[in-house]
Amino acid sequence: MNYEAVIGIEIHCELKTETKMFSGAPLGYGQRPNTAINEIDISMPGTLPQVNKQAVAHGVKLAQALNCDIDTLVRFDRKNYFYSDLPKGYQITQQFYPLGRDGLFNILVNDDIKTVRINRLHMEEDTAKQFHEGENTLIDFNRAGTPLLEIVTEADFRTGEEAAAYVDALRLLVVYLGISDGRMDEGSLRCDVNISIRPVGQEAFGTKVEIKNLNSISNVQKSIEYEIKRQTEVVESGEAVITETRRFDEKHQSTVSMRVKESVVDYRYFVEPNIAPIRLGAGIMDQQEIELPVARIMRYNESLGLSMYDASVLVKNKELTDYFELLIQDTSEYKLVVNWLTQDILSVLDKKEGRPFEVWIQPKYFIELIDAIKTDTISSKQAKEVFAKMVEGESPKAVIEKSGMVQINDEPTILAWIEEALEANPQVIDDYRNGSNKSLKFVVGQVMKLSKGQVNPRIANELVVRTLDKKI
Template sequence: VQLKTRSKMFCGCATQAGAEPNTQICPVCLGYPGTLPALNRETVRLGAMAGMLLDCEIARVSKFDRKSYFYPDVAKNYQITQYPFPICLGGHLDVTEGGRTRRIGITRIHLEEDVAKSTHHANFSGVDFNRCGVPLMELVTEPELATPAEALAFLQALRQLLVYADVGECNLELGNMRCDANISLRPAGQKRLGTKIEIKNLNTFKGVQAALEYEIGRQAAVLDGGGRISQQTRRWDSDAGVTEPMRSKEDAHDYRYFPDPDLLPVVLAAEQIEAWRAALPERPAARRQRMMAEYGIPEYDAGVLAAERPVADFFEAVARGCGNGKAASNWTMTEVLRLLAEGGRTLDTCALTAAALAELITLVGNGTVNQPTAKALLAEIFEQGGGAAERIAARGLAQVGDRAAIADWVRQTLEAHPGPVADFRAGKQAAAGFLVGQVMKRSHGKADPRLVGQEVARQLAGSGD
């Protein structure tokens, strides 16, 4: 997972995605002789925050190592990482899949720098070093995930947690969240794990699930045929839907890890760790439960609203402003999320504020404006900003609740549409809905729909004179 920093892990180069190749580089991230790395402190804070969210033990002392290998994407011929002394140890993440929740253990979280991006063409390959030195945290799970669907659910839950805490953007399309999956099969009842295969090139959640499902079938066919699985690294070909061998799987000694002599150990004071812990956001699962209890909304609503932190913050501000949690939930889920999806927008890029929506909900609740008019006003406010009250006053949009005026509109409507009136009295109940709509049209949307429905029913029953 790429950590959300403005500069790289050991130098001041930018981490912004989409820049021209090899424009965000310097002698440090290219490993020129005589240069020295300087640790970005923000990477340590973000790594520790991630560990706290996953109930890891935060190491008071962690160290950086050099992982040696020779490949074009590593200019120094080594990658700075953490091996025997990572920043986080242990921990867990609760994952729900198929109606069942299981606790998946975390082995470790360590910090490391990213390598360059290689692009292979027909007759040559190119290397973009913009990514080289970008700060990463690598999380290793215990071998406890049992199915591809559970692996997918784990990744989705992890992404939600890290985005919630602003640890990383976790945008798979930009490559700032990636996954290597280790998988092995064993006979039912056997405790010892089988020989593992590592699958690389997994850059989508669905790709992880598909690759694991394919690999289960491939390994099962080999074992059922009396063959043996050799430890190796394979790549996922999403177009062909198969895994392909890359190389035999390396062990730790193949990388010749040793302490980086240019970087001092990271020593964290207990007070610093506790200060970071106090700044942790509320976890999504805990927030769902609190929102259900505090605002009286059902579990489904709380799950949708708490899924993304900006939406959850917006909803809670609306609910506090209007004093009606269920109405705030309905408007946010059905109207606001619809407008965001239709326009490809976010709450940061639209003009609607929580205060404006709370005002609109209050005006609907006290009968100042009806629901259809309020929905039309919301679409305007979403694009233009401002509030509802001034629009209602300036354009005479206040709801009409005068029963005499409504009775007059209903009488005029029934006289103008004798056909639907006859249909209703012949047993076609749907005709009443048509007539209510015509009354609302005659009132230019101002009539109270509830009173209109009552009056239409009264006059259709023959007591309209």
């Protein structure tokens, strides 16, 4: 029997705000444990939460980008459970009235558009972080109260590849919107996957298994592919898949059981009594629209003639694609610019040292390099030398002039070198007559040597062929 997977995804996205969701404490990633906290974060008696306006604005921005129906009356609820990383004994969230519902998000899977349905998007606060050392558990409250958005999809995915493409697209979206850094390796974006299998053609879902805390795009795909295989083997052996929570073991590239879900946890949700409903005004609802990543990829493909692959590689780095937007104001050599950006620039990003691209390499300098290549002023080999100077802050035009690095395109001069090479190596003509391609490359090499590497290799090759053809 053939089976298909039914997959839904929940993503927790930490927001890039100055302070926490319900307190004035600063966000504390990377700081010394328990230093980025205040009385509200550790639930001291008598403290009251105050909603972070910037976090709400970020939530609205993402809800709009995901085409959600937005609830303009913001309300919060309590999710009650007792765990050592939750100082209040409850989490403030949005169970009954999420900020956004019924959204649609277009993603690219192998250059094809797939529309993902968004079930809900809600705001909440993060918990503290635990560190287990032997029999002891240490708690860092710096993360407690960090603003989170939880984005829940419908069960619209059938493969690990589709799921990974969605997570990557959402990660890129929050970066483009400027609401999160999207760093999965630092926990800014955390992913849970719900997966079941069913016979192809069956409408009813199978038994759902949850894979928790996936921290990379590749692990999303690998864990799903493993779990599909595991569940299929369980079913085909005549056993039943059990409802459980699993994690992905990177070392063994497999999912491992964490706990069995024998019953549904009763979180005893009720309305948060310390936060009054908040009506969203025009200042938050009427935010400036930006061009979304998929829309930018399609524009590059349709208007600039870039391949979907080139456009996707470029758009994956927001800083790089914004720099590309500056460059194409002064050149139409789009493909040439993309090649240098996605191959050469990305290989030396360590030299950027945190500076904006336009400060690191002035756009006019990059255009000077592109123009020199396009007009055959310099060879591809010389371009690499000029590029190395350019990333250190020098003008390509100045480097070319100072180094005398001008490519020779003059045919009479090149023909004279060809004749000189043939006079010194007359056997080459016989070799060429006998079909040896090595003789052609040899002569071109001699011409390059005589010109000290400054001759245009394309023109040299054409003239060597023409000269040898005449001599046989």
